[in-house]
Structure formats: C-alpha cells, structure tokens
Amino acid sequence: MITHIQGKLVEKNPTDVVIDCNGVGYLLNISLHTYSQIPDNESLKLYTHLQVKEDSHTLFGFSSLAEREIFRLLLSVSGIGASTARTMLSSLTPKQVREGIATGDVALIQSIKGIGAKTAQRVIIDLKDKVLKVYDIDEVSVSKDNTNKNEALSALEVLGFAKKQAERVVDKIMVSQPDADVETIIKQALKNL
Numbered sequence: 001m002i003t004h005i006q007g008k009l010v011e012k013n014p015t016d017v018v019i020d021c022n023g024v025g026y027l028l029n030i031s032l033h034t035y036s037q038i039p040d041n042e043s044l045k046l047y048t049h050l051q052v053k054e055d056s057h058t059l060f061g062f063s064s065l066a067e068r069e070i071f072r073l074l075l076s077v078s079g080i081g082a083s084t085a086r087t088m089l090s091s092l093t094p095k096q097v098r099e100g101i102a103t104g105d106v107a108l109i110q111s112i113k114g115i116g117a118k119t120a121q122r123v124i125i126d127l128k129d130k131v132l133k134v135y136d137i138d139e140v141s142v143s144k145d146n147t148n149k150n151e152a153l154s155a156l157e158v159l160g161f162a163k164k165q166a167e168r169v170v171d172k173i174m175v176s177q178p179d180a181d182v183e184t185i186i187k188q189a190l191k192n193l
Contacts, residue, residue: 002059006045012038017061019044028061029082032090037063051082058082067094070131077126079119088112100124101131102172132168149174152185161193169193 005028007021014035018025028046030038038044046061047068060082062068067089074085074097088097091112100108101124109120149170156166169192173185180188 002048002050004045004047005059005061006043008042009038009040009044012040017044017046019046019061026059028059029086030061031067031086033067033093034061034063034089060086064094066098070094070097073127073130074123076130077123079122084114087114098131101127104128132171148180148182148185151182152189155182155186156189156193161189165193 005019005021005026007019007026009017010020010025011018012035014032016027016029017035017038018027020026028048030046034046038046046063047065048062049060049068049071051058051060060068060071062071071085071089074080074088075082080088088109092100092108096108099105104124106117106120106124109115109123110117115123152170153163153166156170157163166189169189170185172192173180173188177184177188
C-alpha cells in the first residue's frame with residue numbers, strides 16, 4: 001500500500017494533481033478541500049489511498065491524515081463509492097463531514113450533491129460510532145485542564161449513566177466550551193443524556 005507521495009508538483013487541477021517522484025509522475029485524484037490546501041510551491045507531500053479494481057488502480061491524495069481517514073470510513077458504507085466520497089469531501093470540509101455524522105445531521109449530509117435521504121441516514125448509522133472513536137485525528141483538542149472533564153465524568157457515572165455515553169456527551173461539551181467548569185459540564189450533560 002502506498003501511504004504517501006512526496007515530490008515535485010508538476011500539475012495542479014481542482015480534481016487531480018501530478019507529483020513527480022524521482023522521474024515517475026503519479027496522478028492523484030483529490031477533493032476540492034485538498035486542492036485549497038495545496039501550496040503553489042514545488043515540493044509537495046500528500047497522504048494517499050490506493051483503490052484497486054479489476055480494470056484500474058487509482059490513487060487518491062489528501063492534504064491531511066484526518067481527511068484520508070474520513071474518506072476511508074465513507075468508502076466502508078454500502079452505496080458510497082470513491083467518487084461520491086470525494087464529492088462529499090469537496091462539498092464540505094473533513095471536519096464538517098465528521099461533525100455532521102457525529103451529531104446525526106441528516107440535512108447536512110443530504111445537502112451534498114448525489115446524496116439522498118436514505119444514503120445520508122445510512123452514512124450516519126454506519127459511521128457514527130466509528131467517527132466518535134477517531135473524532136479528532138489531526139487536531140486532538142485536549143483541554144488545558146482535563147481534571148474538570150474527569151470530575152464531571154465520574155460524577156455522571158455515580159449518577160448511573162453509562163461511561164461511554166457520558167464520555168461522548170462530555171467530549172461534545174468540551175469542544176464547544178473548552179473552559180467550562182465541572183458544574184457547567186454536568187448540567188449540560190444532564191440535558192443531553
């Protein structure tokens with residue numbers, strides 16, 4: 001498996017790039033998000049996903065590990081192919097796709113061209129737990145003061161809530177309110193549990 005390609009940027013288009021790597025030109029299909037992240041300088045490194053089919057071997061390039069991970073998760077959903085996954089990552093940022101799945105936002109996923117209501121629901125149902133596990137691959141948002149989070153979690157467990165469920169809710173609260181105190185975290189969590 002080719003995990004990344006680093007070399008000289010030869011050609012840059014909104015849908016693909018060509019990277020010269022020691023005299024061999026690699027064509028990588030990219031999303032508009034990756035296109036917007038690519039600098040115009042000569043040296044370039046993209047993380048890759050190699051799709052092998054009967055009649056073709058296709059390389060997809062990503063500016064971040066997080067985007068590649070979301071792409072791979074989308075491919076695991078029945079009815080989502082590489083072109084649909086790439087369209088999703090072109091319409092929304094990887095973070096928006098991730099948050100849309102994590103929060104169960106069917107309307108957001110359905111707003112992508114070619115995604116109907118059933119497909120949007122299937123994406124959310126299939127990927128919600130996986131996305132919550134690998135929620136922030138690149139930008140792990142660790143709060144400066146994690147004792148508040150831990151105290152809130154132990155309090156919620158004492159109140160009889162399941163640890164995993166409480167963790168998900170508290171993590172969402174910590175993302176939206178990183179400086180929240182223990183009391184605020186618990187009150188917000190109780191509203192959402």
